[in-house]
Amino acid sequence: MNFVASATTAVVTLLGVMLGGWLTTRNQKILWQRDHARQWRDIRLSTYNDFVSAYRQYVAFALDSNANISASPHPRKPDEMMPYFDEVGRPYREKLEATIMAVRLVSARRETADVAKELVDSARRIAAARATKTEQDIPTEFFDKMWQAQLKFLISARQELELSNLWPPSDQ
Incomplete structure (x- = not known):
C-alpha cells in the first residue's frame, strides 16, 4: 500500500508539473502573439504616416508655381501622362515611390495597398497636368x-489597424 501511495503522489505531481508547464507555454505564446500583433500595428501606422506625409509633400511640390515639371506619355497606359521632376523635385518623387513600396510591403490587406496606389496615381495625374498648366488650371475632377x-x-488603413470608425457613412 505504501508503494501505491508513493506512486500516486509521484504521478499526481508529474501531472501537475506537466499541466503547469503547458499553461505557462500557452500563456507565453498568447503574450508573444499579442506583442507581435502590436509591433506590426505600430509598424503599419508608422509606414502609413510616412506615406501620407510623402504624398502630401509630393502634391504640394507639384502645385508650387516654381516647380519645374515635364510630362510624357505613360509607357503602358496610353491615356495617361507620366510626370518628371527636375533635381529639386526628384526627392519628393523618390520618397513617394519608396513609401508606396513600404505600404505594399507591410499592408495586411490588399485593399489598403490598392487604394494607396490609387492615391499615388491621382497625385501623379495632378503633377502631370501641372506640367502644362498652372495650378489654378488643373481640372477640378483631378482633385x-x-x-x-x-x-x-484613410478608411482602409483605419480598418486594417482596427481603429474605431470616427466618421459616419457618407452618402457619396
Missing part, C-alpha cells in the same frame, strides 16, 4: 478623385 482616394485610403 476630386484625389480626395476620394485619400478618404478611401
